[in-house]
Amino acid sequence: MDLNKSWRSVFMTTAGVYLISFILGVGVHSVMPNEGAAGRLNFPESYVQEISSMKTISIEDAYSSYTSNSAVFIDTRDSAEYREGHVKGAINIPYDQFQQDYPEYEKLLTKDKKIITYCHGTGCGLSVDVAKDLRALGYTEVYVMTGGWPGWINARLPISVGREP
Amino acid sequence: MERKCIVNLAMLRPVIVLVLRLVLGVVFIIAAYGKLLHPDVLVSTVINFDILPMGLAKLFAYVLPWIEIISGAMLIVGFGIRGASLSLGLLLVSFIIAVAVNMHRGVSMECGCFDIFGMNEKIGSAILIRDTIFLVVTVVFLFTKKFMLSIDGRMKKK
Known part of the structure; x- marks a missing residue:
């Protein structure tokens, strides 16, 4: 009691x-x-609203864009992780080096192509940060790939190891 | 001689509990202070953990530092120690689940545990171990009857 x-x-x-x-x-x-x-x-504009206002793309849709060659993939993880493996053909712009690395890839990021950013998965905000930077530069067709690298690799889609292009 | 040692250890237990109480209290107050200083970072961290739906994640982020600060202060002054331990224990269980789920997903992200002194920890097994140790301490408090230098202890005497 x-x-x-x-x-x-x-x-x-x-x-x-x-x-x-x-x-x-x-x-x-x-x-x-x-x-x-x-x-x-x-x-200012809360991060929360930024995430919800961001365009996202599923792994399946991202893969269709990959096969039709209508998208540029940006891996926003650090360069060591990128070298260990990334979406085939993806370029590497680590989220904290956007200002330095962007000019190098500017030619590849044409406005007629989709830009798909990704990082470690749905819970990862790095791809959102890079997508935000690109939108600030006037790119409108910028998508964050939900599921990110783990989703891509789990679906056994094409990957590359090492540096490219 | 051996007997004396055992007696001394038993006498030492309340002192150890007192030290742990103060340490845990201070740790949670520091953690809460960092979170209150950077509320937007906390909201985005909770959302990034991707466990709760957006609305609930925001609510959790608003309420979390207050639970930490109130429970931490209660541990230090020694008022409602077992209740405060239960509230921190439940929080720690939620942290452990959130970190474990994201480690399993293979996500590399900031834990947002101590957003102060420029600390920028990434989730990983070190955080899981630390939270588990804290959880064990709260469980010990929950099953402790007498607390040295506490308001609880004084109220019981009366």
């Missing part, structure tokens, strides 16, 4: 912590939707 009472108080305390946190979390967000509790960052 006493044991039950002691556990009940534990659960009640936990529920209380969650309830207060919920009120504080939602409250702070609604009062300062563009800033954190510390009020330091401004939150």
